[in-house]
Amino acid sequence: MRPPQTTYTDELLADRSAHRRYDDGREEWRRRDGANPNLVHWRDNHGGSGTDEAFARRIVKRTYAAGGVRYGRDLGYGRTVWGQGEYVMVNRTSFGGRTGAILAAIGVTSLAVTAAQLPPVSLSEAEEEELRQQLAQQQQAQGSGSDGGGADSGGGDDGGWHDDGDWSDDDFG
Template structure:
């Protein structure tokens, strides 16, 4: 997929427990963790919605208007969205690792295969199966988990509402996984930014 676009973002934990996500295209998104395994968000363009982990490496971004899109976590803070947008979390890595991840973010765009693209649509039954897998993974339950082994589910957002990857995911569906949702509800950890 040589024509993929990439968009970086940085997350900042705010005193009230929300995360302020700043995209390199100038957009901002405010994210808060819900008790329902979802991230609730609103952005500087007036949009809002939720990001939900599905299975091992998928995330469903649902907009307030009822539309939805899917992203796939590629690891190292990268998420690819159905419209060919790759979001890259630049806030998680520093130093030498940050340079390597930055290079992967750009070079990795050309390495994205059709198998790594997220589905354009899933049935309710398919989504529920993936939710069950995600619950098993976070509760330590068995099962094959499906998906890839890089774990996580980016939660980036796009922002133009065009029907093609709504905007530029660097918003709600960022690039980190949902981490251990069994951890305390008193704040975010490094895995919650995605």
């Protein structure tokens, strides 16, 4: 399947937050949580707000402050599929996202979304906690906790918003 794509770009701001601009006119202001680098707080130009949380297995949980949860899965090349393939977000800021957009434009079929790549429809609290623990173990095994399947360490002058070429380059898609 080839779900519709929405592209976005991220701009690092002086206060170490990020301003995300989508090609459909939406905008988000995103700030990594100081205590949990796997959590990003966001608010948008339509009055919405919430959090994005990275889990193991490249799963992302979007929680809306007004209620509701949606799951996504990072596919690589700066792409994240949401829901059961309703749409794919493509990070045009990252090298991976630009590469993915070029490959899709020339018709590379490996960028199609398969059923195995779709995120879960829902997760129990116990399943979420298990995925948090798996991510923590991955980060610990990699040393300083930078990357490990979805989260940057948050250290350095960029506040954790950087393009390292791996799947975390879109900061929770």
